Amino acid sequence: MNYRTHNLGELRSSNIGERVTLSGWVDTKRDLGGLTFIDLRDREGITQIVFDIDVAEASVVEMAQKLKNESVIKISGVVKERYSKNGNMPTGDIEVFADSLEVLNSCDVLPFQINSEEPLNENIRLKYRYLDLRRPQMRRNLLMRHKMIMSIRNYMDEKGFLDVDTPVLTKSTPEGARDFLVPSRTNAGDFYALPQSPQLFKQLLMISGVEKYFQIAKCFRDEDLRADRQPEFTQLDIEMSFVEQEDIMNEIEGLAKRVFKNVTGESADYEFPRMEYAEAMERFGSDKPDVRFGVELKELSDLMKDCGFKAFASTVENGGMVKAVVAPGVAEEFSRKILSEYEEYAKTYFGAKGMAWIKVTSEGVNSPIAKFFSEEEMKAIIERTGAQVGDVIMIIADAPKVVYGALGALRLKLGKELGLINNDEYKFLWIVDFPMFEYDEEEQRYKAQHHPFTSIKSEDMDAFMSGEMEKIRTNSYDLVLNGSEIGGGSIRIFNPTVQAKVFEKLGLSQEEAREKFGFFIDAFKYGAPPHGGLAFGIDRWLMVMLKENSIRDVIPFPKTNKGQCLMTEAPSKVDDKQLEELYLASTYENELKK
Template structure:
């Protein structure tokens, strides 16, 4: 906090001065590459319209239109697609974006994004172009080379193997599926989870059977419980004397042998098991896997690994709102082979023409080929529960533009701050942003956000009595 309050002094330090120079180097590398490839740099509005299906908007009251609000853009998504309709075939922008959401070490309320869109392209075209950009920037910032074809992994495989859509592939400890073994086992907790349509999966902590006491294993279980409401985590130690586990008595010798065989556990290993809905299991074990990787020194911190994740689901079910939402955004195009599933309403099975670029377990960029058929776009809004009136109110200007003809197009956006953070091996995104906010979204240096005069509120037709009621 002291560093952030006196940021202008903090930036004098050699380490922070170097990070500023690397940020400049990165930005210049991007601009030079995009210019060489014929992209046009076009800026888009900061004061725009609030739209649903994303993170929470920052709102700005309008003095000249009483009762109406602008929103600060979460991304230039709609504008860059409109630029494709405008005939700007290859667009890019280094844009400021804003999301009013809970903050973490790799997230800020305002951030810098490299925004890219291209017309008359397919998924492979833009992925190849972006790989070239990523290799150029990586070389200029780290002075290391990444001259290889970035691997591509379907979303479903990433979740099944790593419990994450942004897996760190610098180490193993992959998830192992035990669902079929547990379906008829004597342990009711696992059996009932399978009967309810859930899954049972495990990760193996290598060589820690003696080192991991019950206290440590309980700490790992508590950690797993913080992800998506996991109810618990069972464990099985493989020792020289045999199996040691509170749940061992519930399994036959054949079932225990099957568990050990499936997980490929060896003497000295600990098998960690979670049973629940797939989303909960993936979230909990994916987090445990990363914790093991860091705490057991399984990750080579001098290694960089790029990876494409492709074929994301179009929809995800929101338990809280009891409805489907777009996993990326509602303008993502559907894979041709899944179009009939979409039309038939099989929401959970629909995949998209989408792609995220991952570096060392951090998503540094993501995008998709867009919907350019207005009928399909309207159908997506319908599936998301938006009435025709709501869709027209929120996205009418956008859908109307498509009536004038839209080329096939797609794009991608990089999080500049997070990408630079990973390349410089920093632990916090704040160390690569000149003037960042705290985890509460505060600027300690300028003391923002702050109260304003009642007169300013009155000019915006806002109730000034709120100021005096704040404790």
């Protein structure tokens, strides 16, 4: 059986007079008495089909009139010039007058209309994902995902990288998100972990002499989800030997420009700017700043240390900081209620104790805290922030981590809500020199900010050896696009002595380090080359390039924010026999009874 001679985006005026066979889905149908028009759709496009009582038998026309949208049909007929041409579709100059029709599969009542432009409930979309993927937006996203991955593979092949796959069942190791664990039936009581990334294996490949490795790998992290995060995600993993940071960044920048061009059709013909982590935090309150707009953080700590407002002065005295952002031109429209909502946003999501505000008006300042400041102090605040008449100054005083987090988030909220961001613009940015360690208040210990295999800058090695944990920077680099981290990496530690010292600083004893990383530590005894790499989050990178608001819209079969697949109903319970084979018992029902 010949289902088609052409796809549904292929026919043009040059095909007029030809007899063709076409197959696809009924996109729309219009009945006009003796004429029935059907837009027939496949992956490549849409062609208008005409069932005319003067051309086809009455039974064929009657069958066409009964067709439901999304039924799968096969037709045969002759290509003719379209009377009313449609310049908005590639096949808009022609139509096919059908004289035969075969219904390959009818369609039941749809849970939603495929060709509707109305917003759809996301849970319904995810439950019927196979229908959602028929929608034009999702078809485009799948096509762009394919283009992106092919661009990556072609570029890496041209540059001499080897595509090497690494295990999915591996060993659980610390210093990262929570692992997904897989019980072993043949090794009772033991567990595999699904890889959070191929980090250790790609470094082992460098020790193996591969020199230039890449992989488009599935990775898994059991962590709280959000719009740009999934428990199962796709990562472009890259590692190189005998390279320095500059070599990797130049190679990756070339890749990023190639992929960006092939997906968006736009060029990024400029050297990506670089910014140190410390500067990014000071100016934007974020290590992934959106630099498409201003509203930068302003330092007020030095002005507040002896001011009359004790809440600010005591914060500085106790090692905290005071910073501000300026909301431009909103003094009149930002009521106390609106400002209170901004304050609650900072308190609820980022732990700030409160937010002070100052309106700068033509009649002077308007602020609940104005009475605590002298005229000179208030003038200094306005000058330091650069606020103009009509602006609102928003101030947070707290521990540095809270101030950066709260003001960085308020800055983004202002950028979006005040229309300060040019959504047609793309801006790449490198963030470099991340700290090696960050202190975890909950666990009361230092953790590696990137991972414990990141090399330390040579000029900071003395500080590292003497234990000055807060001052140690790394040879690290993240690539940011429009305020989203799309990739990150580092030059790795390849000296066993330094690696052992890092484990020590992280609170791992020699016994613990050997238990967790013994195979990795042993490999470094046999000649490890200098090496480094980077990993891109394929899904997030594509989401930003396509200007989608959710990572779920660029993943074929994603999970919800609760990590559920509504289509397959995973995760799901398993029977007791399966648990017994794995030497496991469910404690969930007992927990519910407590």
